[in-house]
């Protein structure tokens with residue numbers, strides 16, 4: 675069957691910087707490496723601290739999106755772990771020994787907690803912070819967090835949910851969604867409030 679999810683792409687042909695490809699290839703040679711990542715601008719998340727204001731740095735979150743799964747022997751990248759594993763069983767590790775021969779590849783992203791938006795590069799994050807909508811959202815975020823400082827920030831519980839979604843699958847909405855994270859009380863009588871007798 676012609677399922678595109680079953681086809682791999684050679685690592686060297688991924689649309690990522692040559693320097694990143696080189697770094698990933700070095701990681702593939704490390705038998706203890708099971709997950710590696712790259713940034714579109716070949717920078718590190720900590721580099722963002724010096725690039726933006728302290729207020730904007732406070733809103734910055736590190737996240738990653740899954741890029742694929744690399745066969746350590748032939749350096750072909752598959753979108754899913756199962757496809758990579760099937761390839762190894764059929765070709766590269768037909769005689770077994772695949773063990774830890776898959777390396778997961780992730781792309782680093784710079785998230786804005788106030789806007790729930792993602793940037794692929796530090797320059798992109800900086801440009802985002804200069805926008806009017808970000809300034810308004812950042813001010814509202816600061817007010818909300820000052821008012822609710824005794825409660826854990828709502829963004830903390832949502833951060834991990836966005837971690838494993840492909841970047842191109844995300845809608846580019848900048849509306850700060852505010853889902854109700856608290857358990858809903860049933861309407862009507864609540865037996866929990868009856869006094870104990």
Ligand SMILES: [Zn+2]
Pocket residue numbers: 745746747748749750761762765766
């Ligand atoms: Zn292979």
Ligand SMILES: [Zn+2]
Pocket residue numbers: 786787788789790791802803807808811812
């Ligand atoms: Zn923002």
